Amino acid sequence: MKELSLVQAAREGLNEELKIDTNTCFLKIENDLNKKENRAAGNSDPDGQRIVNMPKSQATIISSATGLALIGMRPIIELSNTEDIYLSFSALLDQAAKLRYMSGGKLQFPITYLIIEDDERCDFNVLHSDSPYSFLLHGGMKVVIPSCAYDAKGLLVSAVRDNDPVAVFLPTRALGEVGEVPEEQYTIPLGKADIKRHGTDVTVVATGHLVAAALSAAEKLEKEGVSVEVFDVRSLLPLDREALEKSIAKTGRMVIIDDSPITCGFGSFVASTVAEEFFAHLRAPVKIVARADVPVPFNRLLEEYVIPSEEKLILAIKKII
Amino acid sequence: MHKDLDKKKCMDMFRQLYLTRRYSETVVELGDKGFIRGPLHPGIGMEAVCVGVLNATNDDDYIGVSHRGQAASVVRNSDIGLLFAEQFGKKQGCNHGKGGTMHFNLFNEKRFFELDSEVAGKVPIFTGVALGCKIKGLKQISVVFYGDGAMSEGWVHESMNLAKTLELPIIFVVENNQYAVTTKVEYSCSAKHLSDRAKAYGFEGIEVDGMDVEKIYEAAKDSVLKVRSGSGPINIVANSYRFCGHFTAERILNLKYRSNEEIEEWQKRDPVSTWPDRLVREKICTSQEIEAIKAAAEQELVLAVEFAKAGDLPEPQDGLKDMYATEYAGIPRKGWF
Numbered sequence: 142m143k144e145l146s147l148v149q150a151a152r153e154g155l156n157e158e159l160k161i162d163t164n165t166c167f168l169k170i171e172n173d174l175n176k177k178e179n180r181a182a183g184n185s186d187p188d189g190q191r192i193v194n195m196p197k198s199q200a201t202i203i204s205s206a207t208g209l210a211l212i213g214m215r216p217i218i219e220l221s222n223t224e225d226i227y228l229s230f231s232a233l234l235d236q237a238a239k240l241r242y243m244s245g246g247k248l249q250f251p252i253t254y255l256i257i258e259d260d261e262r263c264d265f266n267v268l269h270s271d272s273p274y275s276f277l278l279h280g281g282m283k284v285v286i287p288s289c290a291y292d293a294k295g296l297l298v299s300a301v302r303d304n305d306p307v308a309v310f311l312p313t314r315a316l317g318e319v320g321e322v323p324e325e326q327y328t329i330p331l332g333k334a335d336i337k338r339h340g341t342d343v344t345v346v347a348t349g350h351l352v353a354a355a356l357s358a359a360e361k362l363e364k365e366g367v368s369v370e371v372f373d374v375r376s377l378l379p380l381d382r383e384a385l386e387k388s389i390a391k392t393g394r395m396v397i398i399d400d401s402p403i404t405c406g407f408g409s410f411v412a413s414t415v416a417e418e419f420f421a422h423l424r425a426p427v428k429i430v431a432r433a434d435v436p437v438p439f440n441r442l443l444e445e446y447v448i449p450s451e452e453k454l455i456l457a458i459k460k461i462i
Numbered sequence: 463m464h465k466d467l468d469k470k471k472c473m474d475m476f477r478q479l480y481l482t483r484r485y486s487e488t489v490v491e492l493g494d495k496g497f498i499r500g501p502l503h504p505g506i507g508m509e510a511v512c513v514g515v516l517n518a519t520n521d522d523d524y525i526g527v528s529h530r531g532q533a534a535s536v537v538r539n540s541d542i543g544l545l546f547a548e549q550f551g552k553k554q555g556c557n558h559g560k561g562g563t564m565h566f567n568l569f570n571e572k573r574f575f576e577l578d579s580e581v582a583g584k585v586p587i588f589t590g591v592a593l594g595c596k597i598k599g600l601k602q603i604s605v606v607f608y609g610d611g612a613m614s615e616g617w618v619h620e621s622m623n624l625a626k627t628l629e630l631p632i633i634f635v636v637e638n639n640q641y642a643v644t645t646k647v648e649y650s651c652s653a654k655h656l657s658d659r660a661k662a663y664g665f666e667g668i669e670v671d672g673m674d675v676e677k678i679y680e681a682a683k684d685s686v687l688k689v690r691s692g693s694g695p696i697n698i699v700a701n702s703y704r705f706c707g708h709f710t711a712e713r714i715l716n717l718k719y720r721s722n723e724e725i726e727e728w729q730k731r732d733p734v735s736t737w738p739d740r741l742v743r744e745k746i747c748t749s750q751e752i753e754a755i756k757a758a759a760e761q762e763l764v765l766a767v768e769f770a771k772a773g774d775l776p777e778p779q780d781g782l783k784d785m786y787a788t789e790y791a792g793i794p795r796k797g798w799f
Contacts, residue, residue: 208590
């Protein structure tokens with residue numbers, strides 16, 4: 142075991158895959174090698190050809206990855222702003238996510254989109270703060286969000302080896318979180334959630350950096366006699382509905398904390414799934430802690446008010462306990 | 463006549479022009495009769511561009527075809543019955559009825575596919591194909607077709623810049639049919655010559671008469687040679703014309719955006735009649751040989767349509783298949799209980 146930050150672990154997984162599989166390639170946007178210690182970018186180019194620095198043409202680069210996949214490659218693209226996907230909807234959702242289906246299942250597109258902020262600093266302001274994964278889920282794209290270093294490496298490797306497009310969101314607020322990572326290779330399969338803390342009174346379904354908020358809330362609530370189970374989604378699509386049902390069957394209560402907006406966001410999707418399929422297990426209404434339907438404002442006080450937080454989560458739990 | 467165009471090749475190119483034309487006309491007829499659903503976007507009048515360029519490529523070069531590029535299937539010798547069956551929505555269609563008109567995908571079998579998307583969407587995809595050829599050290603090149611309307615989309619510019627920046631083996635072929643739906647190219651493109659776009663990005667742009675299959679072949683042959691040798695991208699602008707409307711629905715919309723005289727002027731240069739006339743005039747082949755090609759093509763069409771009519775409809779639940787290559791329980795989800 143060694144200690145790595147979340148972003149370093151992802152980078153290690155990426156570098157290993159680039160070395161193992163000569164059909165992989167890595168496309169970076171405006172990103173020179175070794176520029177910053179914390180980049181998810183690889184620091185070695187195994188044969189001098191497969192790591193390509195690209196001009197900032199996000200939509201074209203994402204679409205070009207579809208072309209690379211067409212001729213048997215396994216491209217990985219690093220996007221350093223989550224908003225890059227807004228420029229690239231057609232490339233992601235009309236092309237990569239649809240072309241296999243349109244071909245009648247004849248083609249496959251093993252593409253990994255590694256979507257991160259390239260700095261640990263937050264305060265990114267209105268246009269660099271979105272968590273837009275719900276859009277991709279809407280187009281049927283596989284999406285994973287690791288919450289810790291161990292998961293980041295294991296999920297990234299699985300994403301690269303998956304034969305479909307997979308978006309890996311590395312949560313900005315957790316990039317620097319340090320955790321133990323094995324020396325040897327390992328994978329974490331898509332579609333498998335992880336119970337980060339066992340509990341009996343309420344299931345907190347959490348994604349990305351909000352898993353830490355959920356764990357911290359669980360710690361505090363334990364002192365008040367409330368036993369919280371922290372359910373780290375890890376894989377948003379495919380979603381581990383089996384584990385979700387098991388957890389809710391045990392606790393009978395659910396609060397979802399997620400960084401996408403409340404309207405048609407991932408939290409609302411989980412709530413609707415549970416209401417429709419697992420209603421019989423519920424002993425209390427489902428609660429969602431998500432973003433307000435506004436952009437993230439610049440002022441820190443305003444920002445904290447509109448985004449999900451540990452404090453809001455504790456209030457939500459208390460409402461149904 | 464170009465030195466590579468011997469009698470066999472000349473006659474084959476006529477077969478391709480004729481079969482493509484008749485295929486398109488037959489599709490429109492079948493649409494009118496209700497066998498094919500949805501609006502149709504034939505490239506009647508523009509056949510020479512695709513025929514000329516594709517004959518200059520190798521069969522293993524990668525081709526991104528525009529939504530009016532019905533000639534690609536014919537030139538690459540795929541069974542046109544698979545195309546009709548696809549447009550009929552049959553199981554036997556080249557994409558099992560999932561892709562339909564404008565989206566024929568024969569990439570695995572014949573190294574080309576047709577994609578409408580936002581018209582220019584295939585341009586960056588095939589720029590990626592060219593990048594893959596370069597990374598893998600393949601000898602193949604990438605050729606992508608798009609129209610004068612698509613030229614206004616951002617990712618055409620981005621792709622041209624990227625292709626030159628990375629010196630990719632790609633030919634950008636503009637099928638300039640003069641109109642983006644109803645908008646004339648002079649209105650939508652700020653450059654006086656469309657090929658100036660390529661010059662702005664630092665590579666060669668050539669304009670060619672898109673009604674003359676020999677000239678297109680010649681331009682493409684030279685370009686393929688240069689691009690394959692690793693000298694970076696080239697842009698071919700083929701000035702052509704569609705005799706039909708933008709799509710079949712145009713007939714009932716009664717759109718007035720060009721005169722009959724203009725259409726008739728271009729029709730005088732119709733490659734499907736001028737090319738065989740020239741072959742007979744220059745004694746490359748006889749008019750009997752031309753008639754024999756037409757008769758064989760008609761027969762091929764009849765058989766292809768029969769194949770499509772006899773095909774099976776897919777099972778409705780197949781609508782949930784083919785979404786993912788790596789499958790997981792529970793996806794894709796149905797949209798109901």
